[in-house]
Amino acid sequence: MLDTWEAEHQVLISQLEEQEKHALQTKVKVLEERYQEMLKSRKVVHDMKNHILALKNYDQEQNWPGLHEYLNELSNDMLEYNFHVWTGNHMLDMILNQKEKDAQNQNTVMQIDTEVFSTLPFTDREIISLFGNLLDNALEACEKINDKERWIKIKIKKKNLLLYIEIANALEEMPKQIQKEFVSNKKDNGLHGYGMKNIQDIVKKYDGIFEYKVYEDHLIFMISIYNN
Structure with missing residues (x-):
């Protein structure tokens, strides 16, 4: 034992x-x-x-x-x-600035709607894992689009004591799902699965809520976390 x-x-x-x-x-x-x-x-x-x-x-x-x-x-x-200072958190701002440039390089329109926060609940490692995985997945989905507009919309807001994160992106096709879990088309789909699991683990650590909605032409991830 x-x-x-x-x-x-x-x-x-x-x-x-x-x-x-x-x-x-x-x-x-x-x-x-x-x-x-x-x-x-x-x-x-x-x-x-x-x-x-x-x-x-x-x-x-x-x-x-x-x-x-x-x-x-x-x-x-x-x-x-x-x-560009988006949130006041250096690590998160660095990720947002870099992903915005990545989006420009692949002809994807990225809209960032956020505010400056006095505090955020995450560590630097968690910020990289949470936002890095979500935005990399969104960029990958947009890169597959050939005949319509590529776009990503990011919203990070605080209302009262609740931190609200919403990341939406255009889709070429509906993602595959098995028992509400996304299945990657990439060869290293094991790593892709770990990315989604890391996101869920971080949200769970802070007793947050992680939801997503899949539409015909776009996907939205929503995260709500207590942040005093």
């Missing part, structure tokens, strides 16, 4: 470490992409190449505490350049 508990405990620790690693690597990727944009605009930050090399070195050595500390020091300086 004890051996079984220890095995399950090790699996849980490994899963948490993998999620933390993925969150940090995502943050490195976003910062590196922002640096490339800065180069294109001819507004080069001194020593930025050395910063990118340092980030990659932390990643290769799997020095996650060191990487996390370095990212925190570097992020604020980079975010000052051509950075």
Whole structure:
């Protein structure tokens, strides 16, 4: 019995470490992409190449505490350049800015309707997992559309003590569903399933409500969470 508990405990620790690693690597990727944009605009930050090399070195050595500390020091300086403040949360704003650029690159109209919040209930890792997965799924769905408008609408609002998140996107075709769970058409559909499960786990952690509605030509995800 004890051996079984220890095995399950090790699996849980490994899963948490993998999620933390993925969150940090995502943050490195976003910062590196922002640096490339800065180069294109001819507004080069001194020593930025050395910063990118340092980030990659932390990643290769799997020095996650060191990487996390370095990212925190570097992020604020980079975010000052051509950075739209959507919510006041640096991590969430970074995700929204990057996904908006991704949408532009694939000819998808992205509308963002939000406000600045004093606090949000999520950690940086949870923000990356929650919004990263939802928006990546929306971008993937729009990319499949060939003969009609591609669009994504994001609404993040607070009413009284309730945080309301709504993400809607156009669809080329109705998604496959089995027992109310989405089935991916991607080859790595196991990973896609983990993405949806991570979203649901985060919402459940904060005693929130996760709902979705599927229409003929669009899909809406709705999340309601208590946020004091």
